[in-house]
Amino acid sequence: FKRRKFSRSWKRKFQNYTGEHKNGFQIAWLLQGAITSQVLPWVAFYSGYSFLIVLLAQRLELTSSFDVGGGIAHIVLSINLLLSFLLIFRTNAAHDRYWEGRKLWGSLVNTTRNLARGISITIDRESSPIDSPIKEENMKLIDAFCVAMKIHLRQEEFVEEELMILMSNSRYRQLYKSGHPPLKIVFWLGEYLQEQYLLNRINLYQLNTLHKLLDDLVDILGGCERILKTPTPIVYSLFLKQLLVIYCLILPIELAVHFNFWTILIMALFSLILFGIEEIGSELENPFGRDPNDLPLDFICNTISGNIQELIKSNQARLTD
Amino acid sequence: FKRRKFSRSWKRKFQNYTGEHKNGFQIAWLLQGAITSQVLPWVAFYSGYSFLIVLLAQRLELTSSFDVGGGIAHIVLSINLLLSFLLIFRTNAAHDRYWEGRKLWGSLVNTTRNLARGISITIDRESSPIDSPIKEENMKLIDAFCVAMKIHLRQEEFVEEELMILMSNSRYRQLYKSGHPPLKIVFWLGEYLQEQYLLNRINLYQLNTLHKLLDDLVDILGGCERILKTPTPIVYSLFLKQLLVIYCLILPIELAVHFNFWTILIMALFSLILFGIEEIGSELENPFGRDPNDLPLDFICNTISGNIQELIKSNQARLTD
Amino acid sequence: FKRRKFSRSWKRKFQNYTGEHKNGFQIAWLLQGAITSQVLPWVAFYSGYSFLIVLLAQRLELTSSFDVGGGIAHIVLSINLLLSFLLIFRTNAAHDRYWEGRKLWGSLVNTTRNLARGISITIDRESSPIDSPIKEENMKLIDAFCVAMKIHLRQEEFVEEELMILMSNSRYRQLYKSGHPPLKIVFWLGEYLQEQYLLNRINLYQLNTLHKLLDDLVDILGGCERILKTPTPIVYSLFLKQLLVIYCLILPIELAVHFNFWTILIMALFSLILFGIEEIGSELENPFGRDPNDLPLDFICNTISGNIQELIKSNQARLTD
Amino acid sequence: FKRRKFSRSWKRKFQNYTGEHKNGFQIAWLLQGAITSQVLPWVAFYSGYSFLIVLLAQRLELTSSFDVGGGIAHIVLSINLLLSFLLIFRTNAAHDRYWEGRKLWGSLVNTTRNLARGISITIDRESSPIDSPIKEENMKLIDAFCVAMKIHLRQEEFVEEELMILMSNSRYRQLYKSGHPPLKIVFWLGEYLQEQYLLNRINLYQLNTLHKLLDDLVDILGGCERILKTPTPIVYSLFLKQLLVIYCLILPIELAVHFNFWTILIMALFSLILFGIEEIGSELENPFGRDPNDLPLDFICNTISGNIQELIKSNQARLTD
Amino acid sequence: FKRRKFSRSWKRKFQNYTGEHKNGFQIAWLLQGAITSQVLPWVAFYSGYSFLIVLLAQRLELTSSFDVGGGIAHIVLSINLLLSFLLIFRTNAAHDRYWEGRKLWGSLVNTTRNLARGISITIDRESSPIDSPIKEENMKLIDAFCVAMKIHLRQEEFVEEELMILMSNSRYRQLYKSGHPPLKIVFWLGEYLQEQYLLNRINLYQLNTLHKLLDDLVDILGGCERILKTPTPIVYSLFLKQLLVIYCLILPIELAVHFNFWTILIMALFSLILFGIEEIGSELENPFGRDPNDLPLDFICNTISGNIQELIKSNQARLTD
Incomplete structure (x- = not known):
């Protein structure tokens, strides 16, 4: 007889979970695709918005008048902290329900x-x-x-x-x-x-x-x-989503001064990450559907x-x- | 037969929750309205207070004498950290009870x-x-x-x-x-x-x-x-509320130097967020009432x-x- | 018949909790008074201590030699982080027991x-x-x-x-x-x-x-x-208390440079908040006594x-x- | 009779756990070796990547044009915070399952x-x-x-x-x-x-x-x-891993300016720590295998x-x- | 009859816990002594190490070449955050087992x-x-x-x-x-x-x-x-200990520039605090021994x-x- 190595690969975990054979890329495509397709509109919106902000900053030479440095960074940090806590609260609540x-x-x-x-x-x-x-x-x-x-x-x-x-x-x-x-x-x-x-x-x-x-x-x-x-109290989900939206509206103002057009890429990444985590929470809090991330009831x-x-x-x- | 897509929209979640059909805006209006109406006096107060602080800072040229930069930012950050932790503690406790x-x-x-x-x-x-x-x-x-x-x-x-x-x-x-x-x-x-x-x-x-x-x-x-x-030990709720009040009294002093009259808008937003989260906790910790955020006992x-x-x-x- | 509005006021919550009618100020006085009376000696001590530090800083023109800026701020921040975590650990443990x-x-x-x-x-x-x-x-x-x-x-x-x-x-x-x-x-x-x-x-x-x-x-x-x-392992409580004491001994050294005699007020506030949270934890971890914050066993x-x-x-x- | 001192050494704990006698170094070698062997490719990759970044920074004199200081530090800090939270979430979830x-x-x-x-x-x-x-x-x-x-x-x-x-x-x-x-x-x-x-x-x-x-x-x-x-929802694990990869791609850009070729060493250490914690979580979430960190089922x-x-x-x- | 005031003093808590009468200092000596005696070698080592670092920094005028300010502070902060989280994870796990x-x-x-x-x-x-x-x-x-x-x-x-x-x-x-x-x-x-x-x-x-x-x-x-x-998975304990050791090796490099020979005192304090918390966790995770911090089984x-x-x-x- 042979002792099968108990691999820690996603391939093996996915097979145990759903009984299906898929390689790592297919799994990522399947599981994250479902999330990303929901988040994409937000990413597109914030990319465009960042583009406008950068344009504005350059045209009107806002750089100097917006050089409020520590001020806006402090606001961003404060919201960032609260946002991280609420995201984790959401994540924990969703995972508990799952x-x-x-x-x-x-x-x-x-x-x-x-x-x-x-x-x-x-x-x-x-x-x-x-x-x-x-x-x-x-x-x-x-x-x-x-x-x-x-x-x-x-x-x-x-x-x-x-x-x-x-x-x-x-x-x-x-x-x-x-x-x-x-x-x-x-x-x-x-x-x-x-x-x-x-x-x-x-x-x-x-x-x-x-x-x-x-x-x-x-x-x-x-x-x-x-x-x-x-569901997790809807008022929290609403609140978190709005906080996310506001945070991502303020963030490019700070970034534009430092990064110019790189801001667009950075904001696309940030909105993908933040709205992605929020979306996973929203998805997992009701695990009985047919989405790829739901429980394999069949x-x-x-x-x-x-x-x-x-x-x-x-x-x-x-x-x- | 058709397979209804199991949507993750708030509309659907709200319908499962209360059995009522409402669109996204009605839900936000209903659920957040109940919170906001409680928080509004605070928002108004801190908007006015910020206005005064900014005025004072400009009239008396306090900018220079208040240019204690790192000092006040550090105090704000310290309280911010503790405040975030206590808000999350409150939120968790309220959600557990809910x-x-x-x-x-x-x-x-x-x-x-x-x-x-x-x-x-x-x-x-x-x-x-x-x-x-x-x-x-x-x-x-x-x-x-x-x-x-x-x-x-x-x-x-x-x-x-x-x-x-x-x-x-x-x-x-x-x-x-x-x-x-x-x-x-x-x-x-x-x-x-x-x-x-x-x-x-x-x-x-x-x-x-x-x-x-x-x-x-x-x-x-x-x-x-x-x-x-x-309830969650009342002494904690009192404590948190007071810390919130103090934090929002100190914050504009820092912000006024950087943002001038934008401070008022920022403070309105901040007080809305912070007192809002506190109010949701206060609301959810007793989930048997008739508020829109309570459990749908009927x-x-x-x-x-x-x-x-x-x-x-x-x-x-x-x-x- | 009339439907009594289910109020979220502390008055109502206190009445449900103990069966007694009191207004908001009486409640705050009763509940926080019990805490504050324990914390007051610390507040007094640190106010005096801050006064001495400020005096020293001014007399000996220590400001320049103490201008180690980032260094002491970094120490304070490091301890602050650990302290916040331990305070929350203490608070959670006490609340769980309560x-x-x-x-x-x-x-x-x-x-x-x-x-x-x-x-x-x-x-x-x-x-x-x-x-x-x-x-x-x-x-x-x-x-x-x-x-x-x-x-x-x-x-x-x-x-x-x-x-x-x-x-x-x-x-x-x-x-x-x-x-x-x-x-x-x-x-x-x-x-x-x-x-x-x-x-x-x-x-x-x-x-x-x-x-x-x-x-x-x-x-x-x-x-x-x-x-x-x-109780919560006494060695943790001791440890936390000592960390608090040390933190509040270091803090005025940083603040004195920025705030002069305002340092005293700020330190009084800080010690009130920090020792207050610690004291509430100490109080709630044994909820069977006769203090106002204990369970209403009668x-x-x-x-x-x-x-x-x-x-x-x-x-x-x-x-x- | 003699009272055996109840030692807190790892040697003793390991013996209680698996029934085997090993000294501290053997235990570290056994338990951490299993983790490190998985993480090593990442460490190698990021060491090489840092080397390239440092080279690039020096050759093209990118130092000045990349002197965006606060900007990139802020991004790094934001992701850092979220990353820490997610790592802890992962760690807690894995430990709970274990x-x-x-x-x-x-x-x-x-x-x-x-x-x-x-x-x-x-x-x-x-x-x-x-x-x-x-x-x-x-x-x-x-x-x-x-x-x-x-x-x-x-x-x-x-x-x-x-x-x-x-x-x-x-x-x-x-x-x-x-x-x-x-x-x-x-x-x-x-x-x-x-x-x-x-x-x-x-x-x-x-x-x-x-x-x-x-x-x-x-x-x-x-x-x-x-x-x-x-397993812990695979989509979270995927997400965390990707965030780790992105974070470690951005980090050297900030470090290269400050540390020159020391960056390589620092990045090797950082990737070892971060991917190590992630790997332990991945390992412990299914504790029934034959890895040294699994439960001693035999x-x-x-x-x-x-x-x-x-x-x-x-x-x-x-x-x- | 008289109503004994239900005191919140450690003396009383200790008496309830073990049935022994001791005053506050004896308790601290007993409980913390057991921890400190384990931690002292580390404190001694890092005091000596800091002394060497400060000496090196002064002799070789490293101050200027080491003036990498933000860089090393950022590394320290990153590790600090992760370390705090892991310490709290350890503390929680140990306390749960206790x-x-x-x-x-x-x-x-x-x-x-x-x-x-x-x-x-x-x-x-x-x-x-x-x-x-x-x-x-x-x-x-x-x-x-x-x-x-x-x-x-x-x-x-x-x-x-x-x-x-x-x-x-x-x-x-x-x-x-x-x-x-x-x-x-x-x-x-x-x-x-x-x-x-x-x-x-x-x-x-x-x-x-x-x-x-x-x-x-x-x-x-x-x-x-x-x-x-x-025990708590040994690989975590090993990991945390190593992270602690590394953190305390890097920290004096940052501090030496600012504090000169005060660095030794600060490092002694820091290593005492950090290794102390780790040691308490190690102690409490197996609460059945004869150490003063174990459960009073007798x-x-x-x-x-x-x-x-x-x-x-x-x-x-x-x-x-």
């Missing part, structure tokens, strides 16, 4: 594993061959819950193919009409467990344990909805689906023994 | 969902048609708890319409007289569960599980009361209400089957 | 509510009228636990009036002699529950649930004791007491039905 | 201890001598779970020797073919417990408790997978193995009594 | 209280006078667990006196030979509980509750071992011992009734 979202989906993986294994093992022993399809159907519902939750969090229309293969047609229609599909699926699973209990196929303890896992699913769903629905759903398929297979194998 | 408040209301959504589903499913099977109105009444009480808690946290007088439709007249009168309405409602729910247990309609396990959910409601209520009653209550109505309906549908 | 203390007392409110309601409802049904006084006595013991814990955390002598009305004379004497009164009360409550169980008045489940709440009381008590007994105890009194009353009302 | 990983492996130690003791004590009393090998086999499976999880997290091929001695040949082959070996082992343990329950060797309570511990194992596994699969696995071996021995001793 | 260690020992106090009370109350009623010594012996074992854990965490040889009085001679010999004494004691307590259950002296519920407390003890032990065994163990002694006494009193 990571909390990831934790919730991590719990989803664990909870579905435990729930599927619980249904598979606990109800297995007493079930007749006739009930096996019903059990399978309900195990598929766990998978369907994750898919429905994914769609719900993305606020998209329902995708037929993905969900239809996981349930009967009648149920799919019910789901389509329902106001809150993931909750509906949890309700069905709850009913199934209650029935099995009334049929004496699981005892009260096991029912409680499995119901607890359903409650966990609802809690995970609620946690994700909370992240989706409540990948996680596939993992869950694979786990459940394996359990269903090993379940069928045991019945045919 | 987010904790949001988490508690998120748990409230989950807990009421589980409680209502628990009552609906668990007591369903054994109940006679006669008891159905009583069950509905108690499910409505869960909704009433949220509304009463909202009013309690806002420290408002009771709003008749909202609560009266959720309970009988006699109970409403009792509630009106009660010292702590939300706790009263929890007490009623507890009594209802105990009765159902004595009537053998739920077993001891289920009673325990449901009682646990009631305790969770009390804990959520207690958590919100804690946030409401205990929106959350409506969500809860909708969930419970749906459960009651599907409950009625099952009984008529 | 807030953890508040959370524990918030849990105390919740736990006593649940415990009192549990005893009231669970044991109610089977109890004969004769036992009612015993039940009341034990519900009062919950109140007594909070009062005893308050006194314990304040490390004060026992206050007769407050505790005597909550228990029999013999018990009060036992408590007075006990090494750890709050633990003694928990022990009594545990014995009461065990007795009720042996008398078959509560079942094993309910006993367990109530015992769990007693354990929670012990955990809350232990958490508060931990905050009381373990107010919280009164809330708990009121909750329990109400439950006792509604209990009596039901018995007389 | 520490969370360590906590999970700490829980693994505790959980396996409790699980092994649970199986040993609970099933002991009722087991016949015949079952003893089966019990031992299952206790070894707990050990195998940890080894399989280690290999899984390192994304390595299976190591025969380590796992083969812990289970039968047939099971090892099954494991080799399985898609997710650690989950497979948990499944086997679950089946064993279920069997013991059906054979009436443990009661329902004990079954539940032990099953809960199995669920904990799955949660720990899931937590580690989450850390493995989701050491922890040996500890677990030792604990279980001891329990098996004391179990055998009791049976032979 | 505080987590304290929390674990706080939980130990609570858990042993609950465990001892549980054994005392639950098994009390059914026990015959003959069993009383056995119960006492096992309650003393709880105390012995804490002592053994303390010794284990300090990695010291066993102290005879402390442990021998808490158990029989045979057990002490077994413990002495055991590889992991605290785990051994937990094992004995588990066996005792299992025996009482088989003798029908406690029911299954109570057994579970008490076993859960034993598991908590193991978790606390595991948490402390984790803190002991895993004091906490005495508290636990006192609690258990009181319970044993009140237990004996009840039996003689």
Whole structure:
């Protein structure tokens, strides 16, 4: 056997993250492209603005009258300090939300594993061959819950193919009409467990344990909805954006005296960096979308689906023994 | 089907947050207006003060005698650093409280969902048609708890319409007289569960599980009361405000030499930024009010209400089957 | 009905916090007075010291020989940076402890509510009228636990009036002699529950649930004791204080050159700010005392007491039905 | 007896950490060598680049035309500030993940201890001598779970020797073919417990408790997978790296004027420090590899193995009594 | 009665912390002495080094050629910023570990209280006078667990006196030979509980509750071992130390020009401050030793011992009734 070196390259990290093979440049292009395309208008605006300022400074010989040196540098520094702090506050808040979202989906993986294994093992022993399809159907519902939750969090229309293969047609229609599909699926699973209990196929303890896992699913769903629905206080985001705009309006006045037309390049770089960081924060604070920087929900759903398929297979194998 | 692009615009975020449709400017006007109206007196004061300082500096030719350059700049920088740190401390503390408040209301959504589903499913099977109105009444009480808690946290007088439709007249009168309405409602729910247990309609396990959910409601209520009653240590807020006032009194002395009458504009901007951040912190540290920047408690209550109505309906549908 | 505007004034926040009505100036006087009185000696010392430095600088024409400009400014800036970081570290650590203390007392409110309601409802049904006084006595013991814990955390002598009305004379004497009164009360409550169980008045489940709440009381008590007994590592506090002292000894040397006798005023302000922040941290890190900036334990105890009194009353009302 | 002084030397800390004896220089060589080897290309590049810049500055007498002093210093300072903040953000995020990983492996130690003791004590009393090998086999499976999880997290091929001695040949082959070996082992343990329950060797309570511990194992596994699969948002890491590259491209332009050829040395040092901190963050954010700075998983696995071996021995001793 | 003023003096805080009476100077001497003695070699080295630099600067008239002013000041400032951030990171990490260690020992106090009370109350009623010594012996074992854990965490040889009085001679010999004494004691307590259950002296519920407390003890032990065994990533500590060394090597070059022989004093102060903060972090990150700045484990163990002694006494009193 060989020991694969655990590389720290982005290529490897990206593959672990999304399951896709890409080289470093493709990753940068994909991830940063999404950010840059949003920031580009600002960069263009400030490049043009700097050009005007430099022109003005040269034409009107403003250099001397603007030679307020320490004064404007001090203002710039003061705002700079506050701006850096607020950017970091924004970055931290966004990252916390991103990571909390990831934790919730991590719990989803664990909870579905435990729930599927619980249904598979606990109800297995007493079930007749006739009930096996019903059990399978309900195990598929766990998978369907994750898919429905994914769609719900993305606020998209329902995708037929993905969900239809996981349930009967009648149920799919019910789901389509329902106001809150993931909750509906949890309700069905709850009913199934209650029935099995009334049929004496699981005892009260096991029912409680499995119901607890359903409650966990609802809690995970609620946690994700909370992240989706409540952004970092919008008033802070507005404030930070305005401060950024003002800072970048003042900055060229200071730079023009020193750098002439280099100012344009410098301002392009600065606005790219500052608005870029702000944009990443705005992007990550809701990590459930389809942007390249969002969480790889499809990948996680596939993992869950694979786990459940394996359990269903090993379940069928045991019945045919 | 079409895949709605998950936009990162404020418009979309605001809609997720409050359920209202507004464009970017309306949002900024609404959210920042509430802050600015509080900060404006300070902005006005410091504009006037700067005007006086500049005037003084020009009339008395103070420029030369005040040309202490590095000295005053150093003081300003020292206070600036400390001020930035304290502002960020304040901002973090306020945001933590805001987010904790949001988490508690998120748990409230989950807990009421589980409680209502628990009552609906668990007591369903054994109940006679006669008891159905009583069950509905108690499910409505869960909704009433949220509304009463909202009013309690806002420290408002009771709003008749909202609560009266959720309970009988006699109970409403009792509630009106009660010292702590939300706790009263929890007490009623507890009594209802105990009765159902004595009537053998739920077993001891289920009673325990449901009682646990009631305790969770009390804990959520207690958590919100804690946030409401205990601000960030007031002595810090006082201290920060005073430091802000002093800083803005010293700053124009430095600026006047460099910028003449531009000082007024700069000071207006600076006081707007600094007092603005402080005001946002003051606003967010108690997120249960009716200000535009507070949590959308009405929106959350409506969500809860909708969930419970749906459960009651599907409950009625099952009984008529 | 009228909707009270949810004001963000300190007046309102202070009223929520302590239950007392005071205007803004009284609050500032009360809260900051406690800090300032501790800091004043330092302010006085550094004012005098600055006076001497300025005098020396003028008499001996030190200005020229001390014109080391950038050098001393750089030292001051370096220490300033480190000092700001350490002050913020101190502030955060103190605030975390303050807030953890508040959370524990918030849990105390919740736990006593649940415990009192549990005893009231669970044991109610089977109890004969004769036992009612015993039940009341034990519900009062919950109140007594909070009062005893308050006194314990304040490390004060026992206050007769407050505790005597909550228990029999013999018990009060036992408590007075006990090494750890709050633990003694928990022990009594545990014995009461065990007795009720042996008398078959509560079942094993309910006993367990109530015992769990007693354990929670012990955990809350232990958490508060931990905050009381373990300050932020004293070596940090010492270090910070010494750094402050050194910084304020160096600072006037730089300022004297620029500001002459204004240095005294500036140093008074600086030492007030820096030692003030340090003092607030020192004050808040143990929030269980009687200082105005400590947690309003009396107010919280009164809330708990009121909750329990109400439950006792509604209990009596039901018995007389 | 003697009281060993609890030394704070790195030697001692390293020994506690990995169980290996090394002196200070060996530790520095081992730990920092792994980092430096990654950073060296950057150091080389920037040394060369600085050399060119200095040459250019001298040949073309750029000194005068580049004497933009304050301007470029200001840019450098602005980026410096932002860079420091982002480096600290990165460092904190990486350290949090490292520490969370360590906590999970700490829980693994505790959980396996409790699980092994649970199986040993609970099933002991009722087991016949015949079952003893089966019990031992299952206790070894707990050990195998940890080894399989280690290999899984390192994304390595299976190591025969380590796992083969812990289970039968047939099971090892099954494991080799399985898609997710650690989950497979948990499944086997679950089946064993279920069997013991059906054979009436443990009661329902004990079954539940032990099953809960199995669920904990799955949660720990899931937590580690989450850390493995989701890096700190890659877009931040990319951004930080690019900012570092740009900063180090601009810096020599400022330094060249002041330091001449010393610039090369200074830049080598600066790039070593800055890229070094970035590299440590990149390294620690996935702490499950085989790099010297990763968690000592082999050491922890040996500890677990030792604990279980001891329990098996004391179990055998009791049976032979 | 008198109300003791809750003083904020270090004297009082130190007394609460360690139970010892010392005045402010003794505390500073004790706590800072331990740090300073480690830092002194560095202070001496840098004083000498500064002396050499100043000498060199004067002899060779380096002043002029070294007049690179802004350049070296900028380097110093850049490193200063990064250094401050890393020092604060180190400080925070160390303090978190210190505080987590304290929390674990706080939980130990609570858990042993609950465990001892549980054994005392639950098994009390059914026990015959003959069993009383056995119960006492096992309650003393709880105390012995804490002592053994303390010794284990300090990695010291066993102290005879402390442990021998808490158990029989045979057990002490077994413990002495055991590889992991605290785990051994937990094992004995588990066996005792299992025996009482088989003798029908406690029911299954109570057994579970008490076993859960034993598991908590193991978790606390595991948490402390984790803190002991895993330092803040050593590579960071190495990095920070090296950065400190480099910074202090560069600093005098800047200072020598300005301050002449005062540089020596300033450098002594600076190295004392910087290496001091680093040393405190190194000290606190493992808080289980015998240094004055470590947690007062002996004091906490005495508290636990006192609690258990009181319970044993009140237990004996009840039996003689």
